[in-house]
Amino acid sequence: xxxxxxxxxxxxxxxxxxxxxxxxxxxxxxxxxxxxxxxxxxxxxxxxxxxxxxxxxxxxxxxxxxxxxxxxxxxxxxxxxxxxxxxxxxxxxxxxxxxxxxxxxxxxxxxxxxxxxxxxxxxxxxxxxxxxxxxxxxxxxxxxxxxxxxxxxxxxxxxxxxxxxxxxxxxxxxxxxxxxxxxxxxxxxxxxxxxxxxxxxxxxxxxxxxxxxxxxxxxxxxxxxxxxxxxxxxxxxxxxxxxxxxxxxxxxxxxxxxxxxxxxxxxxxxxxxxxxx
Amino acid sequence: xxxxxxxxxxxxxxxxxxxxxxxxxxxxxxxxxxxxxxxxxxxxxxxxxxxxxxxxxxxxxxxxxxxxxxxxxxxxxxxxxxxxxxxxxxxxxxxxxxxxxxxxxxxxxxxxxxxxxxxxxxxxxxxxxxxxxxxxxxxxxxxxxxxxxxxxxxxxxxxxxxxxxxxxxxxxxxxxxxxxxxxxxxxxxxxxxxxxxxxxxxxxxxxxxxxxxxxxxxxxxxxxxxxxxxxxxxxxxxxxxxxxxxxxxxxxxxxxxxxxxxxxx
Ligand SMILES: Nc1ncnc2c1ncn2[C@@H]1O[C@H](COP(=O)(O)OP(=O)(O)OP(=O)(O)O)[C@@H](O)[C@H]1O
Ligand SMILES: [Mg+2]
Numbered sequence: 012x013x014x015x016x017x018x019x020x021x022x023x024x025x026x027x028x029x030x031x032x033x034x035x036x037x038x039x040x041x042x043x044x045x046x047x048x049x050x051x052x053x054x055x056x057x058x059x060x061x062x063x064x065x066x067x068x069x070x071x072x073x074x075x076x077x078x079x080x081x082x083x084x085x086x087x088x089x090x091x092x093x094x095x096x097x098x099x100x101x102x103x104x105x106x107x108x109x110x111x112x113x114x115x116x117x118x119x120x121x122x123x124x125x126x127x128x129x130x131x132x133x134x135x136x137x138x139x140x141x142x143x144x145x146x147x148x149x150x151x152x153x154x155x156x157x158x159x160x161x162x163x164x165x166x167x168x169x170x171x172x173x174x175x176x177x178x179x180x181x182x183x184x185x186x187x188x189x190x191x192x193x194x195x196x197x198x199x200x201x202x203x204x205x206x207x208x209x210x211x212x213x214x215x216x217x218x219x220x221x222x223x224x225x226x227x228x229x230x231x232x233x234x235x236x237x238x239x240x241x242x243x244x245x246x247x248x249x250x251x252x253x254x255x256x257x258x259x260x261x262x263x264x265x266x267x268x269x270x271x272x273x274x275x276x277x278x279x280x281x282x283x284x285x286x287x288x
Numbered sequence: 289x290x291x292x293x294x295x296x297x298x299x300x301x302x303x304x305x306x307x308x309x310x311x312x313x314x315x316x317x318x319x320x321x322x323x324x325x326x327x328x329x330x331x332x333x334x335x336x337x338x339x340x341x342x343x344x345x346x347x348x349x350x351x352x353x354x355x356x357x358x359x360x361x362x363x364x365x366x367x368x369x370x371x372x373x374x375x376x377x378x379x380x381x382x383x384x385x386x387x388x389x390x391x392x393x394x395x396x397x398x399x400x401x402x403x404x405x406x407x408x409x410x411x412x413x414x415x416x417x418x419x420x421x422x423x424x425x426x427x428x429x430x431x432x433x434x435x436x437x438x439x440x441x442x443x444x445x446x447x448x449x450x451x452x453x454x455x456x457x458x459x460x461x462x463x464x465x466x467x468x469x470x471x472x473x474x475x476x477x478x479x480x481x482x483x484x485x486x487x488x489x490x491x492x493x494x495x496x497x498x499x500x501x502x503x504x505x506x507x508x509x510x511x512x513x514x515x516x517x518x519x520x521x522x523x524x525x526x527x528x529x530x531x532x533x534x535x536x537x538x539x540x541x542x543x544x545x546x547x548x549x550x551x552x553x
Contacts, residue, residue: 105510116514
């Protein structure tokens with residue numbers, strides 16, 4: 012597997028605080044991977060995304076993106092590869108209308124106007140917001156705002172998409188649509204997805220979960236291994252998966268195989284138990 | 289906040305909406321200038337007819353324009369009263385100490401009043417039919433020559449448009465803070481002026497704090513989307529100058545000529 016982001020011994024402390032927000036953190040992220048970052052409030056997730064995009068400068072440590080160690084000169088090239096959807100949709104709109112906002116990233120690249128018009132339409136269609144093209148972003152609902160922010164990132168066709176709790180305001184259908192879309196793009200266009208989330212279902216889509224606590228990685232593994240933590244997940248700001256909760260109840264009286272079972276595996280086990288009765 | 293009409297955009301569609309914002313912007317200023325050329329009943333009546341015609345063309349409910357006068361109602365009343373009672377005259381109708389009431393005073397007060405109405409109506413017309421972003425685009429386009437002397441025109445225009453965009457967000461923020469302070473027992477509506485002003489301090493401080501954090505987040509978001517310094521950017525929105533905009537300029541020229549004629553008449 013090819014490394015797309017490689018972080019080594021990263022440290023960061025906000026100028027106005029004493030406690031470091033990121034402590035000696037090292038992490039490799041592979042191409043085409045879907046990585047979930049979880050952790051409780053204030054554990055440093057948003058800080059880490061800002062560091063990866065060079066929006067804040069690390070106190071020490073290196074970040075390598077697509078084989079290039081990031082420095083002040085090449086950061087703008089690196090940024091073109093990365094699209095970030097930030098946590099608060101209200102604080103990231105630049106454009107006066109939805110279409111203007113989606114076009115902002117393209118304008119920055121100096122894309123000719125005719126191409127921009129096509130790209131904006133394409134991106135808005137992907138998130139099903141074409142009907143809101145001329146609306147003021149401020150007049151949209153939280154979920155609609157998040158969709159516009161997602162469209163703004165998709166328009167620029169980045170290779171790496173970082174979503175900082177970007178689906179937290181979407182309804183279940185909207186969340187599914189967006190996550191399915193991201194999954195599809197990842198597969199078709201070889202994208203790398205980093206999703207910061209408190210939503211267990213969102214982590215189920217990922218191949219790997221990294222748990223952050225106090226600016227450090229405390230767990231790094233496949234979803235099944237992380238779900239194995241069961242009720243300990245709550246310590247890291249994550250809801251226990253439904254099947255895991257169910258298993259701990261069943262285990263009180265019945266015998267189940269060790270470790271985390273996916274919903275499907277659990278179903279099989281339940282049928283087995285049922286037929287044994 | 290809903291009461292302030294001046295400076296607000298009202299979505300709609302009519303010939304006035306479709307005019308090029310640069311033309312509308314410049315001609316509005318031009319009109320405010322020529323209002324001061326009017327000097328008799330005929331010229332004021334003519335300008336009033338022109339403004340009413342423009343209002344009619346905009347297809348906007350006349351009530352919005354009346355509302356536009358409201359915020360400066362006291363200023364108008366004060367200025368008109370000043371003219372009414374302090375215009376010196378050789379044939380006063382009524383005289384008391386320094387106060388003089390005369391026919392000349394009445395005429396001048398009337399003119400001043402019409403002048404206020406003309407200026408407020410025409411600028412309300414501009415803002416009701418032109419989005420803030422169109423206005424900032426116009427300013428950018430008009431100021432473009434200043435680029436030669438290294439004036440950061442694009443940056444200033446972007447700054448202006450973002451500032452305009454954040455007005456509603458800050459209004460929301462203010463309402464939220466006020467509600468939060470009310471829930472803690474702060475009373476905004478009562479007491480003498482000083483007390484009322486004092487009660488706004490607990491609003492201003494959180495408002496400053498949240499404006500800074502919004503500005504910080506926005507700057508980060510803009511940079512992550514590749515905004516560097518405004519150079520080498522292309523433009524998604526373009527303004528287009530059409531035949532009807534030429535016609536508007538021509539129309540304004542005719543209005544000026546008629547005005548000059550009526551003035552000397
Ligand atoms: N602009 C800032 N200035 C100072 N300290 C900050 C700033 N932003 C975050 N911090 C601090 O840095 C730490 C990590 O914050 P960060 O925003 O990265 O957390 P997070 O994991 O994204 O949390 P959440 O789940 O709430 O989004 C916190 O202790 C926070 O208080
Ligand atoms: Mg965060």
